[in-house]
Structure formats: C-alpha cells, structure tokens
Amino acid sequence: MLEEETLKTGDFVEARRRLKEKSLAATEKLTTLAEAARLVEDGDHIAIGGCMFTRTPLALLMEILRQGQTDLTLSKNLMCYEGEWYMAAGRANTIITSWLGIGLPWGISRIMRENAEGGNPAVHYENLSHMALGLRYRAGAMGLPFLPTLTMLGSDLMSIAEAKTMTCPFTGETLCLVPALFPDVALIHVHRADRFGNCQVDGYPFMDADVAAASTRVLVTAEEIVSEDEIRRYPERTLIPGFMVDALVEAPYGSFPHEMHGLYRADYSHFDDYVDDIREKGTGAIGDYLDHYVFGVANHEEYMALFDGEKIVELVDEARMLVEIE
Amino acid sequence: MSIAYSNEELLAVTASREMVGVNTIFAGVGIPLLAALLAKQTHLPGLTIVVEGGSIGPEVLPGYLPISTNEMRISHRAQQLVGITDIFLLTQRGFLEVGFIGGAQIDRYGNVNTTVIGPYDKPKVRLPGSGGANDIASLCRELIIVTKHEPRRFVPKVDFVTSPGFLEGGSSRRDAGLIFGGVSRVITDLAIMGFDEASKAMQLEYLHPGVALEQVVENTGFDLLMPEEIPVTEPPTAEELEHLRRIDIDRRFL
Numbered sequence: 001m002l003e004e005e006t007l008k009t010g011d012f013v014e015a016r017r018r019l020k021e022k023s024l025a026a027t028e029k030l031t032t033l034a035e036a037a038r039l040v041e042d043g044d045h046i047a048i049g050g051c052m053f054t055r056t057p058l059a060l061l062m063e064i065l066r067q068g069q070t071d072l073t074l075s076k077n078l079m080c081y082e083g084e085w086y087m088a089a090g091r092a093n094t095i096i097t098s099w100l101g102i103g104l105p106w107g108i109s110r111i112m113r114e115n116a117e118g119g120n121p122a123v124h125y126e127n128l129s130h131m132a133l134g135l136r137y138r139a140g141a142m143g144l145p146f147l148p149t150l151t152m153l154g155s156d157l158m159s160i161a162e163a164k165t166m167t168c169p170f171t172g173e174t175l176c177l178v179p180a181l182f183p184d185v186a187l188i189h190v191h192r193a194d195r196f197g198n199c200q201v202d203g204y205p206f207m208d209a210d211v212a213a214a215s216t217r218v219l220v221t222a223e224e225i226v227s228e229d230e231i232r233r234y235p236e237r238t239l240i241p242g243f244m245v246d247a248l249v250e251a252p253y254g255s256f257p258h259e260m261h262g263l264y265r266a267d268y269s270h271f272d273d274y275v276d277d278i279r280e281k282g283t284g285a286i287g288d289y290l291d292h293y294v295f296g297v298a299n300h301e302e303y304m305a306l307f308d309g310e311k312i313v314e315l316v317d318e319a320r321m322l323v324e325i326e
Numbered sequence: 327m328s329i330a331y332s333n334e335e336l337l338a339v340t341a342s343r344e345m346v347g348v349n350t351i352f353a354g355v356g357i358p359l360l361a362a363l364l365a366k367q368t369h370l371p372g373l374t375i376v377v378e379g380g381s382i383g384p385e386v387l388p389g390y391l392p393i394s395t396n397e398m399r400i401s402h403r404a405q406q407l408v409g410i411t412d413i414f415l416l417t418q419r420g421f422l423e424v425g426f427i428g429g430a431q432i433d434r435y436g437n438v439n440t441t442v443i444g445p446y447d448k449p450k451v452r453l454p455g456s457g458g459a460n461d462i463a464s465l466c467r468e469l470i471i472v473t474k475h476e477p478r479r480f481v482p483k484v485d486f487v488t489s490p491g492f493l494e495g496g497s498s499r500r501d502a503g504l505i506f507g508g509v510s511r512v513i514t515d516l517a518i519m520g521f522d523e524a525s526k527a528m529q530l531e532y533l534h535p536g537v538a539l540e541q542v543v544e545n546t547g548f549d550l551l552m553p554e555e556i557p558v559t560e561p562p563t564a565e566e567l568e569h570l571r572r573i574d575i576d577r578r579f580l
Contacts, residue, residue: 051379051396051410077410078396078457099457103393104356105578108454116442116452127441129460130378131418134411150418151464154502156487157456160446165503174503203401204380205409261398268393322390322398 006043009162010145010179018182018216022246029197029220029248033300036219036247037063040185044069045094047137047183047215048076049208050255053102053266055201056080057189059221059254059300065089066294075183077133077207080258081274081286084111085294087123088286095123096181098130106275111283128152128161132178134207136162139180140214148175186215188240189254191263193222194230197245200237202323203261212240221251223263253304256312262323264315267307331562333474333515334580336534338364338570339562341426341472341513345370351424352376352417352462355395356579357472358426360570367569374405376422378458380413382406389575395458414458417465420506425466427459429473431484434528434548436491436509436521438463438471439484446486456488463489468510475514475545482548492526499526517542518559522551529553535561 007014037060040046046064050056061082074086075096083100086092088111101109115123128136131151139147152158153165153176164177188208190199199220201208212218218240225248231238257267277285297303331339334357341361345351353362353375363386366373374383379396383405386392392399401407408416416422429438430453440459444450463469469491473479491509492499499508508526512519518532529551530542535558542550562570574580 052394054379054394054397078394097455099455101454105393108452112454113452116449119448127455129456129464130458131411131414131461131465134409134414138411150503150505151414151461153464153504154487154490154493154499155460155464156441156446157460173505176503203398204396204407206380206396207410209409210411259398261401265398318390319398322387322402325403 015182024243043071044184045073047211049188051206052078053258056258057187059251060187096126136181137210141210146177146179183215185217192224192226194228197242197248198231199240221249221254225250265318352422354427380408388572422466425462425469433484437487438489441486441488459489470511472513475516480546495526
C-alpha cells in the first residue's frame, strides 16, 4: 500500500477511496499460504474472523508469525491465545477485543496480566463490549462513520473505549455511538470456497461477513475448494462474495486445534497443556510453544504432522455427531 | 433427609428456580448456562436459551457441555444460528426477558466488574474483560447475577463498572440512558439478594439452608438492607442434582 497512514477514526470517505485501489475482478484467487500472508504489511490492522476457539484462521496467523510482519494491531470479538502469541513474539502493539483468554476453566491470560499489571507500554489494549465491537465492524461494513446503540451506556467502558454519547434528535433519549472500524486486512477461515473466492460456512456466521466487508484486503483459507456449481447450488449459504476476496488458500484443518462446525471439535486437552506449561514455566512457555508449533515447522502440512492422528479422529467423530439430527 | 452438594451445585439449582415463567433467556457460560439448562429440563420445558455465539434454542447432549458460548457443542439442535452482532441486536430490540451472568466483583448497586482489580492504568489484577456481559446487563429486560459470596467480591463500589447494575442507585441507570432492565437478583452460595425499589441498594431476601445471617454479613463488604423476615431456601433435590450432574459430567464448572 502507498500512503500507509492510519485512518482517522470512522473515516468512511477515506475507507471507500481505498477500496478503489482493490481489484474487484472475478478472477481466480487461489494462491499459497505464504503468498497470501505476504499481503499483510508492517503496521497493519488485522481483523481476525471466527470467535474464541471456533473457526479461527490459525494457519494464516501462524504463517504471518513466520514471515515476521510487525507493529500490528489485532482485533477480534473474543480473543483466544493467538493474541498471546502476537504479544509474546513482539509483533502486536495494539489489541482490540472485548475479552482475552481461552475460556473460563483455563483462567486469566498470564501475559495480558503481566503486560497490564506491569504497565508494559509496548502493548495497548482497547476494551469494549462484544456488541460494541460487532457494531464497529458493522458500521465499517455499511460504509458509515458510526452506529448508535443502547449498550455500554453508564459503564466505565465508555471512558476507555472509543465511544461517545449523543442525544437522539428524534426521541431525546441518550444514545451511545461507536465509530466504524476499517481494518487493513481481514483473515477468515471457511468451510468451502470456489476458486473465485465465494465463501460458505456451516454453523455460526459470527461477525465474519462484516469483518470482510469492512476491511480493505480479505485473505481467506478454506477447508475445501469446491466447484462453482456447488456454491451456486446453495447461494444463500454464501457468506462472503468472491469480489471481496484478495487471496484464497486451500487449508484443510486450517483452524486446528480450534474447531470447525461439523468437521472437527476443538482439542481442549491441547489448551490444557498450553496453559499448564505457562503456569509452570511462566510466559516464556509461549515462546517455547511458538518455537515448536510455528517457527519449528516450514508450513501448515508440517504443523499438522505434529498432532496425533488418533486424537484427530476422535475430534472429527464428535464434530460429526454434534451436527447429526436423528 | 438432605443430600450432599457443592456450592456450585447449590448456585446452579437456586438460579434455575429463580426462572419462573421465563420464556427467553440470554445465558453466559459456566453456572448461568448450567442453571438455564437445568431449568429447561425441570420446570421450564418451553424455555428458549440464547447464547452469545449466535445460537438460539440449542440443546446440550449429556456429557458434551460447552466451555465457551461460541462452539459447536452449544449449537447442537439449535433452531437458528445468527451472527453475534445480530443476537445482541435482538436483545437490544427487547426480545430477551432474562440475562444471566457471573461476575468477579459486585457492589451494592449490582454493578459488576470483570475488567480490573485496582486502577485501570496500573491494575493489581487484570481480568479478561466484558465479553458480552455488558451487553446482556444493558439490554435484557432483567438481569440475574450468580457469584460466590466472598468479601473480596462483594465490595461497596466496584473498581470498574464493566456491566451496569443500578450504577449509583436511584434513577442513575435510567439517567445514563439505560431505559430498560436492571438487576433483579444476585444469587450466591450463601443467599439470594434483591434490590430496594427506590434506592436500588442491595437487600438480603433469602438465606440458604444452614447459613447463618452473620456469615452473610461477614462475607459482604458493605451493609445489606435487611428486611424483617428472611426466609430460607429449599435445598437442592435429588432430581435436580441428578439432572445437573448429567449435564456437567466432566465437572468443568460444578
């Protein structure tokens, strides 16, 4: 990108201008993971699709770590441990999220605690509510500078989040306004896409359609590349149209050990081990984890070879069972 | 004859009983979701449970309790899966009768803190954040909070209002623009609390079996309003406990 200037908050005019630099041609989008990740530049705001440990674009997130882009802003509705990785590796300086951690039974993120409690100026957290972040992406997706809402009013989140209040010109009631987010890059993992980047997911849509529409560039990994006919047979299932997509990569298990609806369940025991290691050895264990699973392998195929095949079969079986209706 | 039960089981059972005549509930993960599932299996078969990931009306297979409210285990047999922003917009529109969350720290006006213990810029403990808790507390028609009853949790004023209760009490919630909702109940392992109609200060309403009033007083970091009569709740029944233990077989939350 030329002019790597950060957008002013809610600058929908500039965000729209940036789209004009993007190709909207219905061409083949298929490429390699490495080529796709090269579209991420230092200083970018990366918006991450999925939610918590579901449909996380982990293959892309790992490849970006391998390539070394830095000074990144990461945003995600509920941030799982990918946020920890980017902090531990010194690649992210801003985290925008409503929540950071793996999940209740795994406790609070140790590295977030150390950064916040030690007053580490290297990482800035922007906290807001889950819905408020969703509306910020949606405002971006709508090409508007902000959206009004009734959430967050009266809470202390108003003082730390980018939000303002206004008096409704019609009713006189107080409204909370949240400004649009226009990320530089969206990372999305889907169940299937055709070679032109028309993407379908099964299960939860989360915020992915808004994240893709709000972002300047959209990078997609898909469990499976399917024919155009297969997409056109159920067009109502398409979440992201091909013209939004800049790069598409076939990545089976591209979210593993996070989960994919109907394909594989999240590997909780992997999370247990990850957290136990950090509890035992401190946050340095995150670096050890990355050395093993990310920097110690050349690509996603080598990464997947680190996992136990039998365990994967169990997780696949459970995922299939959970979507069956007898 | 009484049956042995854990504090978490007592919380979940008591909370499930508080849902009387409820049709739609927005449940957070952990004890709130367990209590909602228990209510559906016992006295509220028509209850529609809604969770943050965008799942409307899911069922949970015994032994497959979800750990997050955004995963496949809580979309099993769902009636609809919608986007996260959209599930909250339905709530903002007014379709969710009860919101149901936990909390790290709570104060006399039912404000909940899950952001920081200590000052925001240099916290003593950094907590995970709001997630959808602020939205649930702001937008549902009423809010039920479940938490352990400890002095470090029950403080006069929370260090940070993550999820609004009645803010400064009186009409302050309404004045801030939160026209709807508010906390109806705080359920703990010792007691059930409600709020005074006018001042919106927390008041003791029920004690759990075997709990002395002094225990509640000692574990609350502010003065609770005390009505003249404080009835005692019924202990969990064998049937309730059986249902509950079947839902959380791995005891991730119980």
